[in-house]
Amino acid sequence: MTLNDPITDLKGVGDELAKKLGVLGVHTVGELIDYYPRRYEDYSNIVKIGDIRPGIVTLQAKISSVTSRYVRRGMHITEALASDDTGSVRLTWFNQPYRAAGIKPGADYFISGEYALRRQRFSITNPSAELVSDFPVNTARIIPVYRVTKGLKSGQIRKLVREAVVQAKELPEHLPQWVLDDNNLIVYARAATQMHFPSGNKALELAKKRLGFEEVFELSLAALLNKQAVAHEKSLKVPFKQDLAKKFVSELPFKLTDAQRKVVWQIYQDLEKTQPMNRLIEGDVGSGKTVVAAMAALMAIEQGLQVALMAPTEILARQHADTLYRLLGSVGQADKVGLLIGGLKPKQKELAREKLASGEIQMIVGTHALITDKVDMHKLGLIVIDEQHRFGVDQRKKLQAKAGHMPHVLHMTATPIPRSLALTLYGELDVSILDELPPGRQQIATKITSPNSRAQLNESIDKELEAGRQMFVVCPLIADTETSGGLSAEEVYERVRKDFEGRSVGLLHGKMKSTDKEEAMQKFLNREYDILVSTTVIEVGVDVPNATIMLIEGAERFGLAQIHQLRGRVGRGAHQSYAYLMLEGSQAPSQRLRALETTTDGFKLAELDLQLRGPGAIYGTFQHGALDLRVAKLTDLKLIASARKAAQAFIDKKEPLKKYPRLESKVTALRAITNLN
Ligand code: ADP
Ligand code: MG
Secondary structure (H helix, E strand, O other), rough: OOOOOHHHHHOOHHHHHHHHHOOOOOOOOHHHHOOOOOOOEOOOOOOOOOOOEEEEEEEEEEEEEEEEEEEEEOEEEEEEEOOOOEEEEEEEEEOOOOOHHHOOOOOOOEEEEEEEEEEEEEEEEEEEEEEEOOOOOOOOHHHHHHOEEEEEEEHHHHHHHHHHHHHOEEEEEEEEHHHHHOOOOOOHHOOOOOOOOOHHHHHHHHHHHHHHHHHHHHHHHHHHHHHHHOOOOOOOOOOOHHHHHHHHHHHHHOOOOHHHHHHHHHHHHHOOOOOOEEEEEEEEEOHHHHHHHHHHHHHHOOOOOOEEEEOOHHHHHHHHHHHHHHHHHHHOOHHEEEEEOOOOOOHHHHHHHHHHHOOOOOOEEHHHHHHHHOOOOOEEEEEEOOHHHHOOOOHHHHHHHHOOOOOEEEEEEEEOOOHHHHHHHHOOOOOEEOOOOOOOOOOEEEEEHHHHHHEEEEEEHHHHHHHHHHHEEEEEEEEEEEOOOOOOOHHHHHHHHHEEEEEEEEEEEOOOOOHHHHHHHHHHHHOOEEEEEEOOOHHHHOOOOEEEEEEEEOOOHHHHHHHHHHHHOOOOOOOOOOEEEEEOOOOOOOOOHHHHOOOOOHHHHHHHHHHHEEEEEEHHHOOHHOOOOOOOOOHHHHHHHHHHHHHHHHHHOOOHHOOOOOHHHHHHHHHHHHHOO
């Protein structure tokens, strides 16, 4: 049996079970072994029957006097006696008629369950019992507890995993021996087994260290290989023209922040090289990334090159085109700016494409429309990707391919990824951080509130709406289901229409067609809606200066960084703005949520999320769940540093990846997801 074998090759796995495992993302034996426990329960402490106390207990005992009967219709009882050299205790199973036949009288068992008083008698109810001579998975050890799905229990998964680790007992090592030696790591076979069935807490720690190291090592290696793959590529040089930059800055209606100055300077230095720029600008919502991009574009245009700015939505693309038209117009370059989006009339699109091919347009702003086959670029030298996490690798690659050679690339994101995470994820990138907001920005008054105060809240909201302002309402879910608890956009939409009778309300969510989404957003922008009920699809940087209220339903269900992004949608105009974080009930808000009332720094909030909820909280704001670190903690800087160092050493030693097939396949998959070249 090998790790790549389909899960159905495992004893006892038929098509039906395979389907359920598929729901959990488990299709092969290897994926089952990689399906790590969510948590553990400690049944390792074996007590003598003479010392037994009420509560969860584990015994080592022989089982005798088994009786099995129906006490009434639909109620079956199996009873038995467990004995060791200090005494006996009663075992009771309800509605498990198969139990009796499975018990071997006289054999040694591990028995785990709750010892308690029931109907005036002490007994252990519905215990797990496993032969000591077997490989016990439910008793007498630290027990793994798995994330389950309908019709598949943790206990079943336990048995399957045991089967898998026993069957695949020659689990091959896939890291180089020197990596293990240098970093004191245990071998894969032991780590995988111990991760599921640890022999003790220390052993579990060692397993986590090894597997966590491996995750970061693979990510780092993927990033380094991506970087290496383009190392020989050459971009066109863009010389820095000081007078032009000065002129541009002097025409701005504001003074650049120090952070903007610093980042622009870093970009200008990159552009002067033939080595392709590959830089990520991280800047909180409103930190002024657009003008930074415009200054990069300015130099490229001056050099006779074309610049393409790709944004995830048509509205955003339009806004960017307007901004660039204004900014570049101040230095006489307005007529170089063009727009290409799906929503244009065919004639307009045709014209834009012609002007692009001829080179008349040097600054093209667009959506995915930019990457269709019909678009030919004349001399594409710089690509700017706004909200980069919204784009897949393929889309970015296609745009690059339009250049015919390697263009310089600037990625921009408002998702505040802590630097440690950014480096691990995107080790091939240079990262610039805009960690300063322009002066005079208004603070968004943020307040946690509960359904009890909804009537009062609605009243004060209505005053704002009456004064001509607008409100976003964001919901954690799209559709009304059994478990949505009234929090889906569909349900909230209905409620809001009743609560704010007479106001016009729009609905926007991810399941809608993209033209309908754009239309809903456009109507809100045009003030045709007073209120827009939506899901997190509005996260992306659209500017609606008249919107001053952000109401977030089921706030505890969101990540901190995500809520921070959402509230950045308001406070973009002259009016005081508000973010209301609505709880689901009257419970006290978490400390996590409270941080939002007092903290306005997106990076601090992201760090906090990372500490409290793990990397998933940050990755959740990206589109690829495949990057989830399941074992490593990104707060474990020592582990990350050593894994990154090992990945660099792997490259320096010129180790052929082919030598390690499993490592190769994992790293190849990661490269495809993370590639930012
Ligand atoms: P984001 O980083 O979220 O993309 P934008 O580039 O959209 O931010 O900028 C937000 C707003 O701040 C815009 O209206 C822009 O003109 C303005 N702005 C940018 N830089 C400055 C600055 N240094 N001082 C004042 N306002 C600025
Ligand atoms: Mg922006």
